[in-house]
Amino acid sequence: RKEVEQDPGPFNVPEGATVAFNCTYSNSASQSFFWYRQDCRKEPKLLMSVYSSGNEDGRFTAQLNRASQYISLLIRDSKLSDSATYLCVVGREAAGNKLTFGGGTRVLVKP
Amino acid sequence: AAGVIQSPRHLIKEKRETATLKCYPIPRHDTVYWYQQGPGQDPQFLISFYEKMQSDKGSIPDRFSAQQFSDYHSELNMSSLELGDSALYFCASSTLGTEGTEAFFGQGTRLTVV
Numbered sequence: 001r002k003e004v005e006q007d008p009g010p011f012n013v014p015e016g017a018t019v020a021f022n023c024t025y026s027n028s029a030s031q032s033f034f035w036y037r038q039d040c041r042k043e044p045k046l047l048m049s050v051y052s053s054g055n056e057d058g059r060f061t062a063q064l065n066r067a068s069q070y071i072s073l074l075i076r077d078s079k080l081s082d083s084a085t086y087l088c089v090v091g092r093e094a095a096g097n098k099l100t101f102g103g104g105t106r107v108l109v110k111p
Numbered sequence: 112a113a114g115v116i117q118s119p120r121h122l123i124k125e126k127r128e129t130a131t132l133k134c135y136p137i138p139r140h141d142t143v144y145w146y147q148q149g150p151g152q153d154p155q156f157l158i159s160f161y162e163k164m165q166s167d168k169g170s171i172p173d174r175f176s177a178q179q180f181s182d183y184h185s186e187l188n189m190s191s192l193e194l195g196d197s198a199l200y201f202c203a204s205s206t207l208g209t210e211g212t213e214a215f216f217g218q219g220t221r222l223t224v225v
Contacts, residue, residue: 034213043201043216044154087153089214099144099203099214103153 003027004090006102013078013109020074021105023088032091033064033071037084038104044087047073078109113137115217117202123223124192132187132220136204142166143185144203144214145177154201160185192224 006023013019025033033050047060050071054063061074075082088102116135124130136143142161146154147170156169160179171177174192179185189196199221203214 032213041199041221043218046213046215049213091214099205100156101146101154 001026002103003100004088004102006086006088006105008103009106009108011105011107013075013082013107015078015080015109015111017078018074018076019078019107020072021086021107022070022072023090023102023105024068024070025088025090025100026069027090027100028069029092030069030090032099033062034089034091034099035060035062035071035073036087036089036101038087039084044089044101047086075107078107080109080111083107083109115202115204115215117200117217117220119220120218121221121223123225125225126192126194128192128224130189130192130222132189132200132202132222134185134187134202134204134217136183136185136202137215140204140206140215141183142205142207142214143179143183144205145171145185145187146201146203148199148201148219150198152198157187189222194224197222197224 035047036044037047038044050062059076063072085104087104091099118133144159145157148154157171159167163179177187199219201219203216205214
């Protein structure tokens with residue numbers, strides 16, 4: 001079993017709709033959680049950090065459930081430009097520790 | 112703002128040759144990570160360095176080695192290249208901050224082994 005797992009999708013989303021997906025992690029010692037966005041053949045770019053209390057950044061909302069060991073990302077009012085692969089990344093807060101990536105969830109927003 | 116710089120951006124090598132990839136982290140970042148991403152795959156962790164010392168090791172083949180220098184730049188050395196080494200190689204850097212270890216990626220080096 002992979003340490004960080006995601007539904008690979010694709011999630012086909014009509015423009016303007018809401019889409020949400022989860023990521024589960026197996027290492028209970030994990031303390032840092034992030035969502036990255038990766039466009040085809042480009043580097044992953046940090047979308048947002050995920051805090052225990054949940055956080056929102058514009059149309060994007062991330063939540064963390066430590067008890068069930070998953071994080072979620074919700075995208076409201078989807079735009080065509082939201083089409084990308086969303087990577088869940090889990091790390092430990094101690095410096096020098098590796099970040100572990102999930103396999104990514106592909107989102108396709110269509111007109 | 113300064114970002115992570117990787118060089119070269121593209122590299123074509125023949126089987127059994129060697130390759131050296133370079134990474135210049137964001138200034139004042141103390142941790143460097145190397146990832147390999149094959150076609151249609153998620154990034155796979157290879158190795159990381161914290162304060163010029165190896166901090167963690169992932170699925171890095173024995174044919175590969177890496178180090179972080181006194182100026183914090185890092186190099187990934189790859190020998191006896193195989194066709195399966197063709198991939199995107201990303202370097203990321205981070206530092207422990209109030210929001211945890213957010214990592215920022217370079218644009219990657221696309222290695223093609225022929």
